[in-house]
Amino acid sequence: MRPESERLSAIERRLDSPERRSDEIAAVLPQALRRSHERGEFAPAIQKPLAKIMQVAIREEPEHFADALFPVIGPAIRKAVSEAFKTLAQQLNDAIEHSLTPRGLSWRFRAWRSGVPYSHYVMQQTRSFAVEQAFLIHASSGLLIAHAQSATQSGRDKDAISAMFSALQSFVQESFTHDNKGDLETAELGGLTVWAIHGPSSILACVIGGLPPRSLRGELRGILEGIEGAHGELLRGFPGERDVEAVVGPTLRQALDLRGGESVAPAKSATGTMKPIAIIAGLLLLGLLWLIGSTILDHMRERRLAEAFADVPGLIVSTLQSDDGKIVVHGFRDPLSAEPVQLIESAGADLSRVQLKLMPILSLDPEIVLLRTRSILRPPTGVSIELVDNIVQISGQADAAWIEQAQQTARSIPGLEQAIFDLRVNYADPPEAAAGSNDALDQLVAELDGTTVRFTEGTRFLAGDESRIDGLASRLSTFINAANAEGYEYRLRVDGYSDSQGPADLNARLRQQRASALASRLSNAISRGGDMLPSIAVAGSTDADARQAVLRVQLVRPAPQ
Amino acid sequence: MTGNRTEKVCVLGDFAVGKTSTVARFVHNEFSDKYLTTVGVKIDIKEVDLGAHGSIKLIMWDIAGTDALDGLQQAYLRGASAYLLIADGTRKETISNALNLHRDVQAIYGKLPFVALVNKSDLDSEWEVGEDETMRSREAGIEWLPCSAKSGENVENAIRSLAATLIGQ
Numbered sequence A: 001m002r003p004e005s006e007r008l009s010a011i012e013r014r015l016d017s018p019e020r021r022s023d024e025i026a027a028v029l030p031q032a033l034r035r036s037h038e039r040g041e042f043a044p045a046i047q048k049p050l051a052k053i054m055q056v057a058i059r060e061e062p063e064h065f066a067d068a069l070f071p072v073i074g075p076a077i078r079k080a081v082s083e084a085f086k087t088l089a090q091q092l093n094d095a096i097e098h099s100l101t102p103r104g105l106s107w108r109f110r111a112w113r114s115g116v117p118y119s120h121y122v123m124q125q126t127r128s129f130a131v132e133q134a135f136l137i138h139a140s141s142g143l144l145i146a147h148a149q150s151a152t153q154s155g156r157d158k159d160a161i162s163a164m165f166s167a168l169q170s171f172v173q174e175s176f177t178h179d180n181k182g183d184l185e186t187a188e189l190g191g192l193t194v195w196a197i198h199g200p201s202s203i204l205a206c207v208i209g210g211l212p213p214r215s216l217r218g219e220l221r222g223i224l225e226g227i228e229g230a231h232g233e234l235l236r237g238f239p240g241e242r243d244v245e246a247v248v249g250p251t252l253r254q255a256l257d258l259r260g261g262e263s264v265a266p267a268k269s270a271t272g273t274m275k276p277i278a279i280i281a282g283l284l285l286l287g288l289l290w291l292i293g294s295t296i297l298d299h300m301r302e303r304r305l306a307e308a309f310a311d312v313p314g315l316i317v318s319t320l321q322s323d324d325g326k327i328v329v330h331g332f333r334d335p336l337s338a339e340p341v342q343l344i345e346s347a348g349a350d351l352s353r354v355q356l357k358l359m360p361i362l363s364l365d366p367e368i369v370l371l372r373t374r375s376i377l378r379p380p381t382g383v384s385i386e387l388v389d390n391i392v393q394i395s396g397q398a399d400a401a402w403i404e405q406a407q408q409t410a411r412s413i414p415g416l417e418q419a420i421f422d423l424r425v426n427y428a429d430p431p432e433a434a435a436g437s438n439d440a441l442d443q444l445v446a447e448l449d450g451t452t453v454r455f456t457e458g459t460r461f462l463a464g465d466e467s468r469i470d471g472l473a474s475r476l477s478t479f480i481n482a483a484n485a486e487g488y489e490y491r492l493r494v495d496g497y498s499d500s501q502g503p504a505d506l507n508a509r510l511r512q513q514r515a516s517a518l519a520s521r522l523s524n525a526i527s528r529g530g531d532m533l534p535s536i537a538v539a540g541s542t543d544a545d546a547r548q549a550v551l552r553v554q555l556v557r558p559a560p561q
Numbered sequence B: 001m002t003g004n005r006t007e008k009v010c011v012l013g014d015f016a017v018g019k020t021s022t023v024a025r026f027v028h029n030e031f032s033d034k035y036l037t038t039v040g041v042k043i044d045i046k047e048v049d050l051g052a053h054g055s056i057k058l059i060m061w062d063i064a065g066t067d068a069l070d071g072l073q074q075a076y077l078r079g080a081s082a083y084l085l086i087a088d089g090t091r092k093e094t095i096s097n098a099l100n101l102h103r104d105v106q107a108i109y110g111k112l113p114f115v116a117l118v119n120k121s122d123l124d125s126e127w128e129v130g131e132d133e134t135m136r137s138r139e140a141g142i143e144w145l146p147c148s149a150k151s152g153e154n155v156e157n158a159i160r161s162l163a164a165t166l167i168g169q
C-alpha cells in the first residue's frame, strides 16, 4: 500500500503546484486547440472573448492600433471616397439624361408643382430600380447553383442564361484582358442590365430593372460575401450531394428586396439614347474642333493673303494679322503698284474682312520705275518703254522735240538712274509711207535685234549658245541680202557685256573681247556662205551685269527722194 | 441527390464534323442541312430521364472546333463533368485530331467520362475511316461509335450512356 499512498501524494503535489500544472497543460495546449478547431468548436468559442479583448485593447492603447491599421485604412478610405464619387457621377449622369427626355420634362413639371428642387426630384426618381432576378453561378463550371426571382418574372432558360453568362465571362477574360484577371461586371443584354459580383467560388449575377445606383454593388457584394462565408465549403464542393439551392436560397432572395425609388421603372432599354455625358463630350469635342478649325482657317487666310501680297513690286507689307475676324494689313505702297483690292480678290479673300493700312511711298523697284517713266514721259505711238534686264529702255521713233524733252525729263524721274535711249527721229513724212512699209525686213529686224549669246567666265561661248551662232549667222545673211535687194541701209553692232566682279579694267577688256568674238564669228560664217563680209561694229556696254554679247540690228530707211 | 442533377458537358471535335448538328439532333430531335459555323460556344439544355435511375440535366457546351485547344476553349472546358468527342467518318484526319483533343483535355482536366462518335455514318460511299484508325484509337482507350446526326443513328444512345455514367458516379 505504500507505493499507492506515495503515488497519491505525488498526484496531490502535482495538482497543488500551479507551476507544474501549467507546464503540463502548456505541453498539450497546441494539440488541444488544433483538435477543437478541427471539430469546428474553437472559433465560435473564442470569437466573443477575442472581440472583447480587442475592444479593451483598442480603448487602452489606441495609438498601437492606429499605427498597425494605418497601411490598411488609407486605401480603404480612398476606395470609399472614389466609390462615393462614382455614385455621384452616375446620379449626375442620370440627372442629365433625364433632363433631355420627355420623362425628364414631366419630372420638371412635377418637381415645380410639389415645390421640390428639380435635382432632388431627379435623384429620388433615378434611384428607382429593382433586382428582378438573382443567379448564383458556380464560378468554374457555369452551372446554376441557385436562382431567385420576383413573382412577376418567368424563370425559363435560367440554366442556359447561367451557362451563357459564364461563357461570356470566359470570353471577356480571354479576349480583352492581359492576364485573364478582369471580371465581367456589367452586361447589357437584350434590354436587361446584368450586374455581376465575383466571389472565390461563385458569381452573383443580378438582372436589374430601372437605374441602379452604384451603391447597390456594395449591397450585392454583402449578400455574396454572406453566402460564401457561411456556405463556402458547400460551394467549393458543388455539385455535391446536398441541395445547395435550399441552403443558400433565403440569403439569395435578399437581393430581390434591394429596391429603391417610389415607382419601379421597367428594365432599361439597351437600345436607349446616347448617354448624355457622351452627348456633352461630343458637343465639347465639336466646339474644340470648331475652334481649332477656325484658327487654322484664319491662319490659312492670313497665309494666302500674305502670299498674294508678297513680291508685289511697290508694295511692302510689314505686318498682317487676324483681329476679331478681320485681317489687318499694315505696310507701304507706291501708288503705281498693283491695286490691293484686286490682290485680295485674286487671293480669294473676303474684301470686307480685310482692312488695309498702307502708307504711300515712292518705290525704286525697276518695274515701278518703268511705270513711273511711262506715266511721266507719256510716250507717243511708235515709242515703247520696256524693261530690259531691269533697265528701262526707251526705243522707237518719235519727233525730235519729244525725244529732246524726254531725255531731259528722264533725268529727274525718281529711280531712273540709267536708261537706254534707242530712239530715231521721226520725220514728218515717213519714207515708208512712200516706199511702202517692208514687213518682211521689219520682221527680220525684230527677230535678229537683241539676240543674246552668253559666255563663260572668259571669252569662250557658253556651249549651248555657241551651237546657235551658225543659225543666227544664216538668218543675218538672209537679212543682209534682203536689205541690199530692197535698197535699204542697215547697221550691225555687237555689244559686249561683263559682270561687275573682278577688276574694272579687266572687265572693260572682257566686254570688248566678247563683242568682237561674236562679231567675228558671225562675219566669218556669213562670208563662208559666199556673201560679202559684213561690217559689224563692236562696243563694250555696261547696261547689264552679265557675261554676254548682244547683236544689234538696225534698219536705216533711205531718205525720201 | 437523384432526380435534380445538373452537369456541364462539352462537345469537342474538329471543325465541321457535326458537333452542332449532333447536339441539335439530340436537343430538338431535328436536323438541318444548313451549315452553321459555330462562333465561340453554343449552349443547349437537355434533360435525360433514365427512369428508375433518376434524371439529369445536361448543359451542353458546343465549342467551336479546331484540332487544338486554344486559351478560350480551355476556359470553356473548365468545370465540365464529361464530354462528347466527335469525328467525321468521311475525313480520316478528324480522328487523329480528336485523339489530340482528347489527350489535351486529359492533360489539363484529368480523366473525365466521355463518349467518342464518328459522325456522318449515313455517307457510306464517302467513308474513309478504316481498321487502321480505329485500331490506333483502341490503343489509346477510345472506342468509336458510328453515328449520324442526319439519320439519328446512335445519337440518343450515346448521350444516354454518358448520362448513365454521370448518374452512376
Ligand SMILES: Nc1nc2c(ncn2[C@@H]2O[C@H](COP(=O)(O)OP(=O)(O)O)[C@@H](O)[C@H]2O)c(=O)[nH]1
Binding pocket: B013, B014, B015, B016, B017, B018, B019, B020, B021, B022, B032, B033, B034, B035, B036, B037, B038, B065, B119, B120, B121, B122, B123, B147, B148, B149, B150, B151
Ligand atoms: N450527311 C451528313 N452531314 C452531316 C451530318 N452531321 C453534320 N453534317 C453536315 O456537316 C456540316 C458540318 O456540321 P456542323 O454540325 O455545323 O459541324 P460542327 O462544325 O462540328 O458544329 C454541315 O453541313 C452539316 O449539315 C451527318 O450526320 N450526315
Ligand SMILES: [Mg+2]
Binding pocket: B019, B020, B021, B036, B037, B038, B062, B064, B065
Ligand atoms: Mg458547330
